[in-house]
Amino acid sequence: MGRSWMIASGKGGVGKSTIAAALGTGLAREGRRVCVVDADIGLRDQDAILGVENRIVYDLVDVANKECLLNQALISPDGEENLTLLPAAQFARAKELEPKAFRKILRQLKEMNDEVLIDCPAGIERSLRGLMNSDVDETIVICTPDDVCIRNAERVCGLMEQKRLPRPQVIVNRLNPALIEYGDMYAAQVVAQVLDLPLLGEVPEEPMIYRALLAHMNVMDVACEGREALVRIARRMRGESVPLPCYGTAALPWYRRLFRPKHKEVKRIDC
Ligand SMILES: Nc1ncnc2c1ncn2[C@@H]1O[C@H](COP(=O)(O)OP(=O)(O)OP(=O)(O)O)[C@@H](O)[C@H]1O
Numbered sequence: 284m285g286r287s288w289m290i291a292s293g294k295g296g297v298g299k300s301t302i303a304a305a306l307g308t309g310l311a312r313e314g315r316r317v318c319v320v321d322a323d324i325g326l327r328d329q330d331a332i333l334g335v336e337n338r339i340v341y342d343l344v345d346v347a348n349k350e351c352l353l354n355q356a357l358i359s360p361d362g363e364e365n366l367t368l369l370p371a372a373q374f375a376r377a378k379e380l381e382p383k384a385f386r387k388i389l390r391q392l393k394e395m396n397d398e399v400l401i402d403c404p405a406g407i408e409r410s411l412r413g414l415m416n417s418d419v420d421e422t423i424v425i426c427t428p429d430d431v432c433i434r435n436a437e438r439v440c441g442l443m444e445q446k447r448l449p450r451p452q453v454i455v456n457r458l459n460p461a462l463i464e465y466g467d468m469y470a471a472q473v474v475a476q477v478l479d480l481p482l483l484g485e486v487p488e489e490p491m492i493y494r495a496l497l498a499h500m501n502v503m504d505v506a507c508e509g510r511e512a513l514v515r516i517a518r519r520m521r522g523e524s525v526p527l528p529c530y531g532t533a534a535l536p537w538y539r540r541l542f543r544p545k546h547k548e549v550k551r552i553d554c
């Protein structure tokens with residue numbers, strides 16, 4: 284029986300889908316059988332990220348409504364025989380996915396795979412609540428290093444606790460090491476401390492991640508620091524001990540503090 288991972292965030296657009304697709308690919312290339320479930324009903328995007336958008340016939344809601352068999356809805360990206368995607372419905376509403384039916388599908392997927400990654404919708408509404416069940420084995424909260432995202436992540440963690448899900452681990456995304464070192468951005472450990480969660484990994488702000496999406500490429504095929512970061516996280520998910528932190532610590536050595544370049548101040552415009 285495989286493991287399932289719920290990948291959630293309070294705030295939207297923080298990188299859940301990007302990270303879920305990359306970690307799914309990374310784990311599959313390490314020989315794990317992986318299924319990525321796009322559970323963002325009505326706003327599907329994993330198909331585009333994984334390059335299978337022209338091959339979708341059935342989706343998660345079709346499987347839940349018994350309009351097709353689970354196997355008929357699963358798609359493998361070209362050359363990734365260990366990886367499958369269960370796409371989200373494009374035009375359905377979240378309430379069309381029965382929580383009981385989702386749980387049954389999740390159990391089936393765990394029987395077929397080593398790892399099942401659930402790419403969740405943002406927020407704490409019914410669309411997320413309906414995905415929370417006791418077949419979820421691990422939870423990950425994605426957070427960017429800012430107060431708004433941290434506050435919303437706290438709400439998701441509260442909901443997970445209320446639903447008796449396992450305690451989440453946090454991945455901090457879009458870190459800028461230069462800003463962190465000069466004290467202008469929270470380091471990943473600071474975010475993890477504020478949330479009081481174990482830090483699973485950290486990903487830098489990486490232009491190649493966005494450019495790979497535009498070029499319809501999988502970020503795991505692009506040589507860049509972002510890819511290295513995601514490979515490290517996939518290894519940590521497999522239980523390997525891979526050291527952190529990687530992208531800036533708050534404390535600078537004295538000689539770098541002495542010669543630090545001046546940053547432009549954030550100034551209010553006088554009206
Ligand atoms: N580390 C990063 N560096 C640069 N761009 C990134 C990074 N992580 C994500 N992005 C970009 O941010 C955008 C939003 O990412 P993504 O769609 O994965 O977020 P999401 O949390 O799934 O959003 P939603 O809440 O809408 O589902 C995408 O354009 C993606 O390429």
Ligand SMILES: [Mg+2]
Binds near residue numbers: 299328403
């Ligand atoms: Mg998404």
